[in-house]
Amino acid sequence: MTSGHPYCGSSASIATMHGKEIVMAPILYHWLGVHLVCAEQVNTDVFGTFTGEIPRTGTMLETARKKAQAAIDATGCPIGLGSEGSFGPDPDVPFLASGSEIILLYDAYRDHEIYIHRKTKTNFDHIAIHPDQDLTRFLLRIGFPVHAVIIRPEACNEPRDVIKGLRDPDAVRAQIKIMAARSATGRAIVQTDMRAHLNPTRMKSIGSIARRLALRVRRLCPCCGLPGFGPVDVVRGLACADCATPTSLIKAVIYSCRGCSHRLVRHERPMTHLADPRYCPNCNP
Ligand SMILES: [Zn+2]
């Protein structure tokens, strides 16, 4: 299936301390014939930690690029991968958590990068709690103990006062007491540990994005043969069913190549496919 692809038989490396290669390697091998190894020498914490001991600087894309390059530098593989996640309150839906993941592949030989960046499902959450309060509902909601937690004193930004990767209920209770005692408010913060090896929800997302990336990499530019030909933009303006005014709905997808700028319009809606008038700026201003 993969023979004939320029990456088939190549080795690639990923800088991760959280076992991401375990989920990604079989996917890259299946779809591309690429052998993925872990660049164990790279300390990815230098690119920032979720708990703030080392702040994250730059965008997710920039960090993913640095991680991919670090993996290449450490192993000498011609291809490097970088993965980066981000979690926080959803910008569109209040009180809902949102996650996003990026996985980037860098081909050093061709100086060519391909990446996928998508919103993902997440259990990202936290609670401020007194040692005598019941934590059962929170722990159930976040999928503990399969998903680990982090505990810290409330209203305290001392990164040393953070204990991570807890999966044992007794240890959680004990740490809540210790961390609450260190806080002026008498409460501890319990939050989800977002590191991939301690968060199966996140690991699953990484797997599904790795698959999307592999499928994208597999598609070669019909013009120059470079891997990663795929959707880069959409064409809006699907006509209103009542008055034919162009709406903001999508009527086609633009595929493009980063190497030679070859473009193709694909998935064009047939002429009979029209927009619901409620999306029409003329019928429903
Ligand atoms: Zn091309």
Ligand SMILES: [Zn+2]
């Ligand atoms: Zn209309």
